[in-house]
Amino acid sequence: KQEVTQIPAALSVPEGENLVLNCSFTDSAIYNLQWFRQDPGKGLTSLLLIQSSQREQTSGRLNASLDKSSGRSTLYIAASQPGDSATYLCAAQNSGGYQKVTFGTGTKLQVIP
Amino acid sequence: EAQVTQNPRYLITVTGKKLTVTCSQNMNHEYMSWYRQDPGLGLRQIYYSMNVEVTDKGDVPEGYKVSRKEKRNFPLILESPSPNQTSLYFCASSLFTNTEAFFGQGTRLTVV
Numbered sequence: 001k002q003e004v005t006q007i008p009a010a011l012s013v014p015e016g017e018n019l020v021l022n023c024s025f026t027d028s029a030i031y032n033l034q035w036f037r038q039d040p041g042k043g044l045t046s047l048l049l050i051q052s053s054q055r056e057q058t059s060g061r062l063n064a065s066l067d068k069s070s071g072r073s074t075l076y077i078a079a080s081q082p083g084d085s086a087t088y089l090c091a092a093q094n095s096g097g098y099q100k101v102t103f104g105t106g107t108k109l110q111v112i113p
Numbered sequence: 114e115a116q117v118t119q120n121p122r123y124l125i126t127v128t129g130k131k132l133t134v135t136c137s138q139n140m141n142h143e144y145m146s147w148y149r150q151d152p153g154l155g156l157r158q159i160y161y162s163m164n165v166e167v168t169d170k171g172d173v174p175e176g177y178k179v180s181r182k183e184k185r186n187f188p189l190i191l192e193s194p195s196p197n198q199t200s201l202y203f204c205a206s207s208l209f210t211n212t213e214a215f216f217g218q219g220t221r222l223t224v225v
Contacts (some may be wrong), residue, residue: 034214036214042218042219043117043203043216043217043218043219044156044214044216046216049212051211089155089156091156093210093211099163099210100158100161100171100172101158101161101171101214102158102172103148103155103156103158104155105153105155106155
């Protein structure tokens with residue numbers, strides 16, 4: 001059974017700092033790894049999706065990497081801003097006939113002005 | 114506007130009273146799924162559907178039913194709700210299994 005872990009559970013950084021969020025998974029047989037952000041009381045917004053054949057994806061100040069062999073993904077946020085404050089979730093989708101999605105419990109990020 | 118719409122957004126009900134939470138997407142997506150989100154447990158997949166008339170269990174399907182009679186709709190049915198089904202529920206869709214997922218705004222369900 002796939003297990004997805006995100007450490008740390010919470011992170012507080014000053015504005016302008018570069019930061020890395022971590023996501024690890026136990027089963028490397030995945031279709032993809034997706035990163036989301038969730039604002040309080042809101043749904044999830046997709047940030048980046050990395051296919052299993054890819055090593056990384058970039059969108060603006062965000063860069064996500066995937067290392068299937070070690071079961072790890074990282075989300076790099078450059079020059080953090082107060083508007084980046086949110087909970088960040090990663091999700092792994094299993095490959096094969098049973099294509100479930102397993103989420104981590106998230107990292108709550110606070111960027112202090 | 115491309116979106117996933119859930120209704121209702123908030124619902125308080127009593128134990129045992131059947132209810133349905135609707136989910137509709139206007140993007141012609143094939144893959145749809147339901148999740149529940151609980152403090153400390155994160156999001157857990159309840160059911161998913163890879164296409165019309167094709168559904169399968171996620172990690173926590175007990176006490177829930179789904180149907181996919183048409184591509185745009187994927188209702189979640191609680192035949193006999195219990196207090197342990199009090200949770201925040203999300204519906205999501207993606208074009209195919211292996212593409213970006215779009216989430217609805219969530220339904221906060223309380224069963225008393």
